[in-house]
Amino acid sequence: MTTPEPAWLTVSEVAEIEGVSTETIRRGIAAGKYPASRASDAPRAPWLINAVAYERQRQTHAERVAIRQRLAGMAGGYGPEGREAAVDGAAAHNEWSPDQRDAELRRETAKADREALLSTLHREMHEDPAIRQRFEQLDAEERFEAEARELAERVRRAERLRKRALELLEDEDEDEDAGED
Helix, strand or coil, X not given: CCXXXXXXXXXXXXXXXXXXXXXXXXXXXXXXXXXXXXXXXXXXXXXXXXXXXXXXXXXXXXXXXXXXXXXXXXXXXXXXXXXXXXXXXHHHHHCCCHHHHHHHHHHHHHHHHHHHHHHHHHHHHHHCHHHHHHHHCCCHHHHHHHHHHHHHXXXXXXXXXXXXXXXXXXXXXXXXXXXXX
């Protein structure tokens, strides 16, 4: 009984699946992130990725992400309920006044909001092909710095935009209240 030959994916096919450049995939192969081997013993033979092992790797990654997302919603410092429980515990332990407890909860909520914004903007930034292409032309250290600057600028812009929108909403509410008098 013979075992079937494994199906193989090219570097280009994997790059298309992941939405990255072929160079990114080649760097991943060099780092051992992909189940890949050369098509032959020739020194410059193309890399091929074992399709079954690659799909299993992707499925495992998706399952881990799903588990992390489920855990993020549990109490113990994750999500709004967990954050409030953690602050309440710290307030009781440190004998904070209600005002101190509320201030800490506002700080923790603002921190969580900013982290969520960072995560969203980081994902959007990497989904933008023009930015991804610009970053891939840099070496690792330059890329890190360029990504950090780009992300910081996007966060500043989003926070300014949110602040201005809240000001406009407050002005509209005041105008409505004045019109009711």
